[in-house]
Amino acid sequence: MTISAGLRRTLLAFTALVLAVVYVPLGLVVLNSFNTSNSFGWPPEGLTTKWWSLAAHSSGARDALLVSVEVALLATGVALVLGTMAAMALQHTRFFGRNVVSLLIILPIALPGIVTGLALNNAFKSMFGLELGLFTVVVAHATFCIVTVFNNVQARLRRGGGSLEEASMDLGAGTFTTFRLVTFPMMRSALLAGALLSFGLSFDEIVVTTFTTSGQFQTLPLWIFNNLFRPNQAPVVNVVAAALVLFSIVPIYLAQRLSGDTSETMTR
Incomplete structure (x- = not known):
């Protein structure tokens, strides 16, 4: 299909506009983290690393970051196990109500976060009598992280079909051997x-977390929200946000490389 020069320029301009809308605000966050003024006047009067030093010595930000990483890792682990099992079960079996089960698995990510948070808060406190903390936040995050794993695995299994697995079992391989040598690499x-989507969703979730955590248990998004409007804390919040933007480049780059290597291996 041949694209005219006018259409090509229009598409390039639209792409540049979209990228500008996404990345210009992120660039301003990074720039303001070096701004000498804590009021973030524009243009910046000067640049300084003072706020980075303060953020590095902020025990509140550091503790909240560790909590967010711990919650995201645990929720991602739960999502990987349960989401993969659910996708494989629905892909390899046929039963009455199969589509309803699939809808129920996907539904949590479509619900408003405030509805999910309120429902889980009532369930944890009224039905089970649980104290809100790490466990309740991990369970709450896993409810919507499972959806991302489920969708990705189910799409891959449908694309691959079942011919390779059937061939493996026809050649004498057992269920677990077929999973280890054929299904899992696929x-x-x-x-x-x-996993990356689940980690990202869990790491920056704030609405559901607000309803399923106690006041003493604070993730990084909650810490940012609670400190954003406090006197002299806005520069530190900007530094934390800028650091997250910069550090997020590394896992995304690694994921692209690993996904490319996996695709090349499967092609060969």
């Missing part, structure tokens, strides 16, 4: 994508 890039 799903690796889908699992990686699902």
